[in-house]
Amino acid sequence: MPFEDDIEKTKEKLKGTPVNKSTETERGRLKAKIARLKREKEQKQKESQASGQGYAVKQRGDATVSLVGPPSVGKSTLLNKLTNAESEVAGYEFTTLEVVPGMMNYRGANIQILDVPGLVEGAAKGKGGGKQVLSVVRSSDMVLVVIDENRLDMVEGIKNELYGAGVRLNGRPPNMDIMERGEGGIELSVACDLKLGEETVKQVLRENGFLNCKVIIREDIDLEELVDGLMDNRVYIPGLVCLNKTDKIEDTAVSRLRKEHPNWIFISAEKGHNLDDLRERLWEDLGLIRVYMKKRNKEPDMKEPLIVEAGSTVQEIMKSLDKKFTGELSYAKIWGDSAKFPGQRVGETHVLKDGDVVELRF
Ligand SMILES: Nc1nc2c(ncn2[C@@H]2O[C@H](COP(=O)(O)OP(=O)(O)OP(=O)(O)O)[C@@H](O)[C@H]2O)c(=O)[nH]1
Numbered sequence: 001m002p003f004e005d006d007i008e009k010t011k012e013k014l015k016g017t018p019v020n021k022s023t024e025t026e027r028g029r030l031k032a033k034i035a036r037l038k039r040e041k042e043q044k045q046k047e048s049q050a051s052g053q054g055y056a057v058k059q060r061g062d063a064t065v066s067l068v069g070p071p072s073v074g075k076s077t078l079l080n081k082l083t084n085a086e087s088e089v090a091g092y093e094f095t096t097l098e099v100v101p102g103m104m105n106y107r108g109a110n111i112q113i114l115d116v117p118g119l120v121e122g123a124a125k126g127k128g129g130g131k132q133v134l135s136v137v138r139s140s141d142m143v144l145v146v147i148d149e150n151r152l153d154m155v156e157g158i159k160n161e162l163y164g165a166g167v168r169l170n171g172r173p174p175n176m177d178i179m180e181r182g183e184g185g186i187e188l189s190v191a192c193d194l195k196l197g198e199e200t201v202k203q204v205l206r207e208n209g210f211l212n213c214k215v216i217i218r219e220d221i222d223l224e225e226l227v228d229g230l231m232d233n234r235v236y237i238p239g240l241v242c243l244n245k246t247d248k249i250e251d252t253a254v255s256r257l258r259k260e261h262p263n264w265i266f267i268s269a270e271k272g273h274n275l276d277d278l279r280e281r282l283w284e285d286l287g288l289i290r291v292y293m294k295k296r297n298k299e300p301d302m303k304e305p306l307i308v309e310a311g312s313t314v315q316e317i318m319k320s321l322d323k324k325f326t327g328e329l330s331y332a333k334i335w336g337d338s339a340k341f342p343g344q345r346v347g348e349t350h351v352l353k354d355g356d357v358v359e360l361r362f
């Protein structure tokens, strides 16, 4: 594969270039070149795959969570416990060879959980059907990395694999903007203390085909983040590490691991231990809220909440209702945490909170 060769060669060159002030520009150029080659390679692969078979997993529900992890850690067992799915469970590796979806209902939300086949090292390079696995992960709203006590050291590898596929777990896009234009070269404005040299930034921009543009950088980003900011194929989603099979380990060992990894969640899928906590963490990390709609002079519909992203406004609620409204909203009445008092009148830019009741008045 020509791209692969080029990428490897450029990586070698980068390795052989010492890290210091005088080589910063050269290193930036090389990193950008690697990123560009990878992007072009992906594009080529996408084109050639478009006609072939990939995983066709229909995204359903209000949000999607991918279960990723090495073989036999208990992903299928967990899926079966959390959802209505019946994914095959077995004591040998690679039982699950295709993506198995299941639906979990939690707090009125339908959260689709996808059991994806064992993610192996080298997946980003296409090993073990890894490309397709990664494309499923990329389009989900959250990643649950599942491991067990024998695979503690695989967390980093999995995260790296996802990173290589453009998935930035628990990250956010760099605070920068690019406006492309027809001519005028690169105009760079830096609104922060930036450790990267301006010439390096420009070099990286040029390497990525941004020859004429206005760029504003508002935070001290490093080279990788700069490249991220130039790519439109990065995804920023929450990630949570879940250690399964706690029933197999001594309590003292579990306590020690909890201390070492305060952000991980510890469960036993088979015994059903701590699954409520897991459901709650998924809900929290997905950043969803429930909003209940109410008609004038009627009780609100408390059975079927509208599930929307935290931070949604009245206007966004109206959009997600997917209805044609006759006339303009004159105001909305709100009950719940976002209201200063029950029944407060607000406009369409009002930001809602979990559990709010909303009545629209036209
Ligand atoms: N002791 C214990 N065993 C578990 C637990 N969860 C799963 N297992 C066992 O681990 C083995 C593998 O479980 P699976 O659910 O098939 O694992 P998987 O991650 O889906 O594996 P692949 O599909 O091969 O990637 C089975 O023998 C399960 O019974 C658990 O919480 N505790």
Ligand SMILES: [Mg+2]
Binding pocket: 075, 076, 077, 087, 088, 089, 095, 096, 115
């Ligand atoms: Mg499985």
